[in-house]
Amino acid sequence: MRSLKHTLALILFFTTTTQAQNYQRTPLGAKVQAGSTDVEIQFFDPSTVRVLKSPAGKTFKKESLSVIKKPQATKLAISRKADILSLKSNSLTVNVDLKSGAIAYSSPAGQALLAEKEEGASFVPFDDAGSQAYTVTQSFRLDKDEAIYGLGQQQRGKLSLRGAKINMVQGNTDDFVPFLVSTRGYGLFWDNYSPTLFEDKEENTSFKSDIGDCIDYYFMLGGSLDGSIARMRSLTGQAPMFPLWTFGFWQSKERYKTQDELVGVVRKYRELGVPLDGIIQDWQYWGNNYQWNAMEFLNPDFYDPKKMISDIHQMNARMAISIWASFGPKTKQYRELEKINALYNFSTWPESGVEKWPPNKDYPSGVRVYDPFNPAAREIYWKYLNKGIFSLGMDAWWMDSTEPDNFDNKPSHTYLGSYQKVRNAFPLMSVGGVYDNQRAVSSDKRVFILTRSAFAGQQRYGANTWSGDVNSSWQTLRNQIPAGLNFSLSAIPYWNSDIGGFFAGSYNQTWNDGSGPQNPAFRELYVRWLQFAAFTPMMRSHGTDVPREIYQFGKKGEPIYDAIEKSIHLRYSLLPYIYSAAWDITSSQSTMMRALVMDFNDKKVINMNHEYMFGKSILVAPVVNAQYTPETLVKSTAETGWNKNANSSSKAVPVNFTEPKSTTVYLPRGTAWYDFWTNEKIAGGQEIEKRTTIDEIPLYIKAGSILPTGPQVQFATEKKWDHLEIRVYPGANGEFSLYEDENDNYNYEKGAFSTILFKWDDKGKTLTIGARKGSFPGMLATRRFTIVYMGNDRKVSREVTYDGKMRKVSL
Structure with missing residues (x-):
């Protein structure tokens, strides 16, 4: 009996031990x-x-x-x-x-x-x-009914990821972030x-x-799409504030060839009275391809770069400049990086030292990509950037080819192992190196980086990602909306695209007595793209083949010119709303460019590719189909796009840009909507036919919104916000927090900012302007608000003086 008990005890001991060994706390x-x-x-x-x-x-x-x-x-x-x-x-x-x-x-x-x-x-x-x-x-x-989004930016033209097969390798126009969010929270x-x-x-x-x-x-x-994005940012880093001037209008092209041309563009905008905050200098200011990315103005046509930047600053504009992740063999950086084995072996752009197309492989450029995974290499990169350009007063960086271009996939080693093992994180490390180093030497100027690629966590590095060298075509424009929305749903809130598309060679043929910016087909596409871009986190005109400055499209009083100017002015009037939305991103992990599924429980918006919310009040429905000219299918790649002999099948047709057109818009259910242009109130949950003109796209304001608008300006900080119009759209309770700070520097991280909370009581028809919280140097002690009740039953306006104390306004 004792033996049996002993045996049973041993069995129990070994069984318990085996089970316990299955896991360890x-x-x-x-x-x-x-x-x-x-x-x-x-x-x-x-x-x-x-x-x-x-x-x-x-x-x-x-x-x-x-x-x-x-x-x-x-x-x-x-x-x-x-x-x-x-x-x-x-x-x-x-x-x-x-x-x-x-x-x-x-x-x-x-x-x-x-x-x-x-x-x-x-x-x-x-x-x-x-x-x-x-x-x-x-x-x-996954549950068959759940929807998933994210994974960065793809040019698929679709929002939902259900049924998708995506090979995630960083590319020129595809930026992959392996993070997705689900409607299951x-x-x-x-x-x-x-x-x-x-x-x-x-x-x-x-x-x-x-x-x-x-x-x-x-x-x-996270409990919701917003909540899951907030969790991801908690995990990988919060997005800092951008300077106010980054939210104005930016002009660029491939490329301004002289210092005088660049400064002249800013001067021309000021003469015309068209708002502008930024100008961008693209490549080759460094000279020939053997000096690629030397981070010095070695091109004699840029004869006094310090004066160039100073001239731009004196006109109250800012400047960004192109820098790359690669270096030519005749640069100082190349020689120093080569000594620490921090250059990759694969072929990259430009392949030839001869600046003609196609590349002449008999004269290889010798350009090589540097290793940003190596801390010493990142320090070398910044050392030359700081000395050669930042010290001159440069405001921002345009970091091109941050994926980077890799033409032959030769095996390469990085500081962290094989290149293939860490390839997709290249943009994170290269952008992060510039951000960290600039912050270490200066807190007076917020870091602003425009970059072509991104990876998870990049939101913490003060970067706005653009969608790469995309085609100038209507299909490409349509693709940009779900591309930007999925990118934003990947927890990186700042995104933009080349207004008009990058490769526009097919529009340089003569058509209807015009080519390039005089070609009616390009004019229509450009205007509609620009109107879309006015409601993205950065409004930036850029491309090759066709110049994009407003004066290239005619003059004041002409339909296309006036449509461009109207959209730029509209962007500036919304700066108080946009800057406050940026603070919502930094302080509350919000998202500026919002898929409708983020805000509305409506099955019809689950895979809606062509509408979105900009901030939490404005529904944007860009016109993404040609209405006045034939829609031509144009395809090109980074290889074929540089072929300037491209042509299209457009034929001459009568074009009257003053003629009204129409488009369909779906208004999500669960709220009422106000037409931004007419103030007509419309019930949600229906598709409507909306009248359009060349200078307007459908915009709708959600009931319960409080929308601040600012003064007419030539640049973002020209006038203080001492007299804002506050529009109240009735039909639901609502609130809006107006954010202000010094517009640049990092003092806001130390508490140097203020907020004013506006709350609308729809039943009592009362707007409460809360007591101002916080302060900063230069803050307005008193100001005026013109409160406008936007109900279509009646329109009421009240002007109030505000000194920072709570006020109630009855409407």
Whole structure:
């Protein structure tokens, strides 16, 4: 009997021990060995979980390039029932199948959110340039009715990612961020930097990365699309404030060839009285291709760069300049970077030292891309940028080819291993190097970077990403809206595109007695693109083949010129609204360019590609189809686009730009809407036919909105906001917080700013102007507000003096 008891005790001991060894509690969660896979669950906070998976027994060290948040102590209840290990915070439940290693996520109330597919993780070993690595895959099961968005910018022309197959490798016009958000209220960040295939099929949704030491992803529960974006920014960094002047109008082209030409453009805008805040100098100010990106004005046509910048500043404008991630063999940077083995081997732009098209390969340029993953290389990069350009008073950086151009895919090594292993994170590191170094030497001028590519976490580096060298075509314009929306849904809030498209060679043929900016087909496309751009985070005109300055399109009193000027003035009138929306991004993790699905519970907007909210009050429905001229399909790439002999099939037709047209607009349900132009009130939940003209696109204001408008100016800071019009759109309660600071510098981080909260009580028809909070040097002590009640039943206007104390205005 004693022997039997002893045997039973041993069996119980070994069984308990075996079960206990299946998982181990850790300070952040738990480690599990499921078959041949090690699984670790780390709670970064009650709503954010990191999952690491690797072949059993394989040790590795992974430090994220994107994630900067440190895990915080999280109270967890950990229990086991049969083969399911449960980890519960007060916000999230994570269940791990101890047999398969599959993980399922649910709310504390038991609502299923996302589940890995059983046997959905795989590791295929291979040799990565002398180091052992894996091709890693993780599959998930999505609910058939949920919608997902994000993954950066794609030129697919679609908003929803359901059914998509996307090969995520950074390119000229595709910027990939492996973060998606779901209408079920969660976000998913796949923390891998190598080329990655995302595929959503009926049976599973998967990420498959070419190279990884492990599977590494983050699940975050935000409760909404906005909430999930906020979680991602908490994980990877918050977006700083841009200077007010970056939200004005910017003029550019490929390229201004002399100092006098560049300064002359700003002077011409001032003479015409057309607002302008920025001018951009594109490439080759450094001279020939062997001196590529020398970060000095070696081109003799830029004879006095310090005076050039000073002349622009004296006209109250700012200047940005093109810099690249590559260097010619005759530059100082090349020689210094070569000494520390910080130059890549693959072929990049420009391929020839001869500045003619097509490239003459008999005279190779020798240009090589530098290694931004190397801290010493980033310091070298900034040393020359600071000395050669920033010290002259340059205001902003146009960082081109930050993906970068890679023409032959030759194997290259970086400071962190093979180039392929970290390829997609190149823009994060190159942009971050400039931001960190400029902030280290100056706090008087906010960093502003215009860049061609992006990766997860880049929002923390003061960068606005543009959509690359896209075509000048109507289809490309249509593609830009879902491209910008998905990029914004990837937690990076600042995005823009080349107004009119970059490659416009097909419009240089003579048509209707005009070519280039006189070609009616290009004129219509340009105006509609510019009207769209007025409602993006940066309004910037740029391209090759066809000049884009307003005076190229005619003169005041002519329909196209007047339409361009009207849109620019409209942009400036909205600066108080836009700058306050920027503060909402910085302080509350908001998003400026908003897919309708973010704000409306309406099935019809789940995959709406051609409308969006700009801020939380303005619905924008750009005109994205030709109404006056034939719509010509134009296709080109970075290779073919430089061929100036392109032509189109446009034929001469009568064009009357004064003729009214119409387009259809869908107004989301759940609110009433006001036509911005006519103030007509319209019920939501319906498609309407909207009359349009060449100088107007459909704009609608949501009921309950409070919309501030500013004075007419020639540049953003010309006039103080001492007399703003505050428009109140009745039909619902609403509020708006007006943000102000010194417009530049980083004193706002120390509390040097103010906010004024406006609250509308729709039932009582009363607007409360709250007591001002905060202060900053130069703040207005008193000011006037003209309050305008925008109800279409009656129009009431009240002028009030405001001294910072609460006021109630009855309307």
